[in-house]
Amino acid sequence: MKTLFQSIKLLLVMTFLLGGVYPLVVTNLGAWVFPSQSSGLLLEDNGTVIGSELIGQNFSKEGYFIARPSAAGEDGYDALSSAGSNLAPTNKLLLDRIDASEEALHVRFGEGDIPSDLVMTSGSGLDPHISKLAALYQVNTLAKERHVDEVQMLELVNQHIERKFLGFIGEERVNVLLLNRALDKNFGVLNP
Structure with missing residues (x-):
C-alpha cells in the first residue's frame, strides 16, 4: 500500500x-x-490579417504565383486539419489528382516539365514555400499576365529566394505569400 x-x-x-x-x-x-x-508571423494589410508566413494559402487568381497543392482538410489549406493525403504512390485517386493538376498547369503555363512540388502536396498540406524551380517555372506566364518585362519578374523572384540554411541544409525556396505581396507592391494590385 x-x-x-x-x-x-x-x-x-x-x-x-x-x-x-x-x-x-x-x-x-x-x-x-x-x-x-x-x-505566427502574421502579415497584415491595413490592419487586417491576410495570412501567415508559416502557413500556405491557395492562390488561383491569374497574375499571381501558385502554391503547392494541399491535402489539409476537405478543400485544402485548412490550418485546423494539417495532414497529407496518406495515399500510396500507386493509388488511383492520387494519380488522377496529379494528372488533373498537370493538365491545369499545362493550360495556364504551357507545355514543359512541371516541378514536382506544383503537383505533389507536402506532408502537412500547409507548406508556404515552393522550390526555386517552381517559381522560375511560372515567371514567363506571370510576366505576360501582369504585362511586365520577364527580366523584372525574374529579378523579383531572385530577391525572394530563401537560401539553404547554413549554406547546405535544405533547398532554396520561395515563400509564395511574400512573393505575391511583392508582386502587388512592385507591379500594382490586380482587379478581381
Whole structure:
C-alpha cells in the first residue's frame, strides 16, 4: 500500500511539473525570445490579417504565383486539419489528382516539365514555400499576365529566394505569400 501511495504522489507531482509548469515556462520563454515567431508571423494589410508566413494559402487568381497543392482538410489549406493525403504512390485517386493538376498547369503555363512540388502536396498540406524551380517555372506566364518585362519578374523572384540554411541544409525556396505581396507592391494590385 505504501508503494501505491508513493507512486500516486509521484504521478501527481510529475503531472504538475511536466504537464503544467514546464509547458508554461517554455511557452512564455518562447514568446519572450521569439515574439513574432510565437505569434505566427502574421502579415497584415491595413490592419487586417491576410495570412501567415508559416502557413500556405491557395492562390488561383491569374497574375499571381501558385502554391503547392494541399491535402489539409476537405478543400485544402485548412490550418485546423494539417495532414497529407496518406495515399500510396500507386493509388488511383492520387494519380488522377496529379494528372488533373498537370493538365491545369499545362493550360495556364504551357507545355514543359512541371516541378514536382506544383503537383505533389507536402506532408502537412500547409507548406508556404515552393522550390526555386517552381517559381522560375511560372515567371514567363506571370510576366505576360501582369504585362511586365520577364527580366523584372525574374529579378523579383531572385530577391525572394530563401537560401539553404547554413549554406547546405535544405533547398532554396520561395515563400509564395511574400512573393505575391511583392508582386502587388512592385507591379500594382490586380482587379478581381
